[in-house]
Amino acid sequence: MADQSLISARGLVKRFGDFTAVDGIDLEVAPGEAFGFLGPNGAGKSSTMRMIGCVSTPTAGELRILGMDPVRDGTRIRARLGVCPQLDNLDPDLSVRENLTTYARYFGVSRAEARRRADELLEFVQLSDRANGKVEPLSGGMKRRLTIARAMVNEPDLVLLDEPTTGLDPQARHLVWERLFRLKQRGTTLVLTTHYMDEAEQLCDRLVVMDGGKIVAEGSPRALIENYSTAEVVELRFADGLDSNAQYAAKLDGIGERVDPLPDRVLLYADDGDAAVAEVHRRGLSPASVLVRRSTLEDVFLHLTGRTLVD
Amino acid sequence: MTTETTTVRGAGDPRPLRPVVAVVERYLTLYRRLWQASVFSSFILPILFLVSIGIGVGGYVGSIEGVDYLSWIVPGVLVSTAFQICVGESTYPVLGDFKWVRAYHAMRAAPVQPKDIVHGHLLYMIFRVQLSIVAFLLVVVFFGGLHSPWALATLPICALLTAAVVTPVTAFAATIESDSYFALLFRFVVIPATLFSGVFFPVEQLPVAIRPVAYASPVWHAVELSRAATLGRAPSWPIVVHIGYLLLWAVVGLLAARRAFARRLED
Amino acid sequence: MMTTLVAARISVSPGRVGAVINRNVGALRSGPSYWVVLISGFFEPLLYLLSIGVGVGALVGDLTFDGQTMSYAAFVAPAMLAVSAMSGALAETTFNFFFKLKYMKTFEAVLATPVRPFEIAVGELVWAVIRGSLYTAIFLGFMVAMGLTTVAGALAAFPATVLVGLAFGAVGMWVSTLMRGWQDFDLLGTGQFALFLFSGTFSPVQNYPVGVEILIQLTPLYHAVELVRALCTGIVGPGILVNIAYLAVMGVGGLWLASRRVEKMLCL
Ligand SMILES: Nc1ncnc2c1ncn2[C@@H]1O[C@H](COP(=O)(O)OP(=O)(O)OP(=O)(O)O)[C@@H](O)[C@H]1O
Ligand SMILES: [Mg+2]
Numbered sequence: 001m002a003d004q005s006l007i008s009a010r011g012l013v014k015r016f017g018d019f020t021a022v023d024g025i026d027l028e029v030a031p032g033e034a035f036g037f038l039g040p041n042g043a044g045k046s047s048t049m050r051m052i053g054c055v056s057t058p059t060a061g062e063l064r065i066l067g068m069d070p071v072r073d074g075t076r077i078r079a080r081l082g083v084c085p086q087l088d089n090l091d092p093d094l095s096v097r098e099n100l101t102t103y104a105r106y107f108g109v110s111r112a113e114a115r116r117r118a119d120e121l122l123e124f125v126q127l128s129d130r131a132n133g134k135v136e137p138l139s140g141g142m143k144r145r146l147t148i149a150r151a152m153v154n155e156p157d158l159v160l161l162d163e164p165t166t167g168l169d170p171q172a173r174h175l176v177w178e179r180l181f182r183l184k185q186r187g188t189t190l191v192l193t194t195h196y197m198d199e200a201e202q203l204c205d206r207l208v209v210m211d212g213g214k215i216v217a218e219g220s221p222r223a224l225i226e227n228y229s230t231a232e233v234v235e236l237r238f239a240d241g242l243d244s245n246a247q248y249a250a251k252l253d254g255i256g257e258r259v260d261p262l263p264d265r266v267l268l269y270a271d272d273g274d275a276a277v278a279e280v281h282r283r284g285l286s287p288a289s290v291l292v293r294r295s296t297l298e299d300v301f302l303h304l305t306g307r308t309l310v311d
Numbered sequence: 312m313t314t315e316t317t318t319v320r321g322a323g324d325p326r327p328l329r330p331v332v333a334v335v336e337r338y339l340t341l342y343r344r345l346w347q348a349s350v351f352s353s354f355i356l357p358i359l360f361l362v363s364i365g366i367g368v369g370g371y372v373g374s375i376e377g378v379d380y381l382s383w384i385v386p387g388v389l390v391s392t393a394f395q396i397c398v399g400e401s402t403y404p405v406l407g408d409f410k411w412v413r414a415y416h417a418m419r420a421a422p423v424q425p426k427d428i429v430h431g432h433l434l435y436m437i438f439r440v441q442l443s444i445v446a447f448l449l450v451v452v453f454f455g456g457l458h459s460p461w462a463l464a465t466l467p468i469c470a471l472l473t474a475a476v477v478t479p480v481t482a483f484a485a486t487i488e489s490d491s492y493f494a495l496l497f498r499f500v501v502i503p504a505t506l507f508s509g510v511f512f513p514v515e516q517l518p519v520a521i522r523p524v525a526y527a528s529p530v531w532h533a534v535e536l537s538r539a540a541t542l543g544r545a546p547s548w549p550i551v552v553h554i555g556y557l558l559l560w561a562v563v564g565l566l567a568a569r570r571a572f573a574r575r576l577e578d
Numbered sequence: 579m580m581t582t583l584v585a586a587r588i589s590v591s592p593g594r595v596g597a598v599i600n601r602n603v604g605a606l607r608s609g610p611s612y613w614v615v616l617i618s619g620f621f622e623p624l625l626y627l628l629s630i631g632v633g634v635g636a637l638v639g640d641l642t643f644d645g646q647t648m649s650y651a652a653f654v655a656p657a658m659l660a661v662s663a664m665s666g667a668l669a670e671t672t673f674n675f676f677f678k679l680k681y682m683k684t685f686e687a688v689l690a691t692p693v694r695p696f697e698i699a700v701g702e703l704v705w706a707v708i709r710g711s712l713y714t715a716i717f718l719g720f721m722v723a724m725g726l727t728t729v730a731g732a733l734a735a736f737p738a739t740v741l742v743g744l745a746f747g748a749v750g751m752w753v754s755t756l757m758r759g760w761q762d763f764d765l766l767g768t769g770q771f772a773l774f775l776f777s778g779t780f781s782p783v784q785n786y787p788v789g790v791e792i793l794i795q796l797t798p799l800y801h802a803v804e805l806v807r808a809l810c811t812g813i814v815g816p817g818i819l820v821n822i823a824y825l826a827v828m829g830v831g832g833l834w835l836a837s838r839r840v841e842k843m844l845c846l
Contacts, residue, residue, distance in 0.1 A: 055419050056578055075422045078422040085416065085417075087413065089413030089417045090417075091417075094337075094341065102336065103417065105332075105337075106333045154421070348764045352768065355768070359772055359776075360775060363775035363781075364780060367776075367781040371641060371650070380637070494615040506626065511630060516633055517633075
């Protein structure tokens with residue numbers, strides 16, 4: 001198993017001074033897989049990604065990337081990685097195309113080949129018409145696509161994407177997703193981090209939920225929802241909500257599998273949402289609004305950490 | 312699922328890498344964009360300086376050490392120009408590539424090592440400075456400011472000075488967090504080094520207590536060598552001492568810069 | 579529309595101008611390095627004085643200027659003083675002002691309050707002149723200590739340096755509203771340095787060919803140097819009235835143009 005993995009980690013730890021950012025995680029990522037890290041701010045996702053990218057040395061534990069040791073073979077490993085960091089680090093003084101060709105040269109790609117790949121990748125991320133323009137006036141989504149294209153310029157075996165769509169509008173996100181999906185279809189192994197459940201559900205074959213530097217759950221999106229949530233969730237809002245949600249939760253006790261009072265609403269976990277709603281009314285409670293929806297990774301996260309994921 | 316996960320696909324082969332060349336290429340690509348702006352600071356200003364001080368003030372000075380004042384300060388202004396370019400290009404641009412542009416982090420994510428970046432930057436700087444020095448010499452010939460074919464030796468001298476200055480300054484830039492330290496570097500190191508290293512008047516005129524500071528400055532050693540070259544005479548100290556001292560700065564600076572880059576790009 | 583703009587520009591609230599200045603004082607606390615940078619601003623002109631004025635001055639000997647013989651250092655020192663007033667004010671109103679205008683969006687935030695563009699311009703300018711005057715006061719102290727001017731000369735020259743700061747600060751602020759990006763600062767820096775070299779700072783302008791001399795007499799730093807030198811050396815003639823008028827026009831015109839540009843850029 002381990003020798004087949006592109007990434008294999010055992011008890012991986014990263015400390016900054018006294019602070020432990022990554023606290024002993026185990027991972028296996030197989031070739032061709034799309035693997036995700038889901039977690040709130042400060043969970044340790046980027047710290048893990050930077051160790052995988054061989055730009056940050058693990059404090060403790062075992063890590064092998066592409067079968068090699070990142071400390072000894074960092075340069076050889078990086079030659080086969082494509083990295084899209086959390087913060088774009090495009091070169092603002094170079095043109096869009098030059099950003100790709102210059103970067104390709106760091107991998108020892110010949111000048112002619114670099115140009116050919118740059119044009120092909122610009123086509124792929126739909127930036128061909130901006131090839132000779134500057135980077136600065138590009139929109140956030142365009143910059144992100146350019147960074148993703150840059151990560152592909154060495155035809156990597158493994159692509160690391162740290163929050164590929166954070167800060168993008170829905171349309172731009174869908175375009176990025178679509179491009180990443182194509183990469184995945186071509187057989188490229190993707191490792192990405194995200195705050196967004198929908199992104200994880202769309203792109204990842206398998207994911208881990210991180211919180212406080214630890215992995216708190218692992219599996220496919222489907223399996224995580226099945227294991228940690230119910231098929232449906234009922235969201236109830238009461239007119240005099242806020243302070244009294246805990247009291248309402250007490251009154252709702254026993255309906256469905258679990259009741260979770262949040263500051264602004266009460267969540268009812270049940271496999272049959274409509275039946276649960278009927279039971280709520282039968283108990284003489286009349287919420288101001290009722291919403292029955294399918295369970296998502298957000299519910300998984302809430303269940304695992306007791307906190308919401310975004311905002 | 313195959314077991315051949317470590318097979319090299321595409322251009323992943325790390326052997327033929329020439330990362331230093333790639334780093335130099337990036338700087339040259341940037342320079343092609345920005346050279347017009349640098350013509351002012353690295354060429355026109357030094358000439359204006361020469362006119363204002365060399366000719367304007369020189370009219371009052373008459374001759375010094377047996378030559379006219381203009382000829383005397385030509386090597387000084389030449390070296391101080393090289394010095395200014397070195398410091399200018401190793402401060403804000405270097406910190407910027409760490410902090411704002413994050414170009415070094417991008418390189419680091421590729422198979423480029425911190426020391427490759429340091430070497431690439433240094434090679435590019437030597438090229439930049441040589442270009443300015445050649446242009447400067449061409450103009451100064453017409454002012455009658457060069458008195459010996461040895462003037463060509465200012466090119467290798469300035470290359471050595473570049474190495475002696477660029478490396479410690481990049482090491483400094485790689486260590487600090489805020490660019491306001493540069494203002495202090497300029498004010499307390501660069502400008503004094505320009506004004507009191509024998510560029511405009513002999514350091515023998517300085518009070519005895521301050522003189523060692525001038526001798527400690529790499530600028531003074533480069534000025535001495537260059538002045539000997541353009542006037543065709545022997546420098547005040549043995550040539551090997553001047554060269555050895557500059558080399559010392561270059562070697563120590565290079566080690567410091569490599570260490571600082573590795574530290575900053577590591578975490 | 580036009581009348582309200584004009585009215586808004588004329589009614590300046592000292593309280594609001596004070597608030598703009600106060601923000602800059604607050605920025606001072608942001609870090610120890612900014613303090614040191616700010617305080618040590620007098621250092622550069624002083625170094626030039628020591629290097630060129632005293633160092634090269636020893637090679638030059640004495641010099642005759644306006645019929646009076648003086649040491650070369652005494653000739654250069656007032657020029658360095660004027661340069662100090664210029665660059666102290668310009669440091670705030672160009673680089674820092676541009677940064678606040680374009681990148682920190684400081685003014686956008688300020689304009690969401692009752693503070694008006696003209697008040698921002700006045701506040702920034704006053705702050706810049708305070709900064710510049712700090713340098714000139716210290717520098718004058720050195721000049722008196724080195725015997726390069728008298729106490730009376732220093733007292734007369736100080737208000738002149740304030741005027742120089744106002745004039746350059748205001749025009750600098752207007753110029754920074756026209757800047758496209760950082761690369762334009764290279765040009766500005768070059769221009770500033772050229773003025774520094776040729777405004778009668780290091781040798782009397784009368785030494786230049788007549789055409790060049792007239793050209794120099796049109797540029798601002800020449801008038802600043804003339805005025806300050808006249809007051810420091812005590813060789814005062816009616817010419818200083820022209821110098822004063824020139825600098826006053828720069829100050830008023832620059833301030834007006836600057837606030838108009840800020841208004842155009844941020845209020846429309
Ligand atoms: N270089 C560093 N020095 C000190 N602490 C650090 C450093 N890098 C990260 N940390 C800390 O480690 C923790 C995890 O950070 P990390 O960037 O890995 O989180 P993340 O999961 O990527 O969060 P986000 O979603 O906000 O990007 C944070 O508390 C952060 O402050
Ligand atoms: Mg992160």
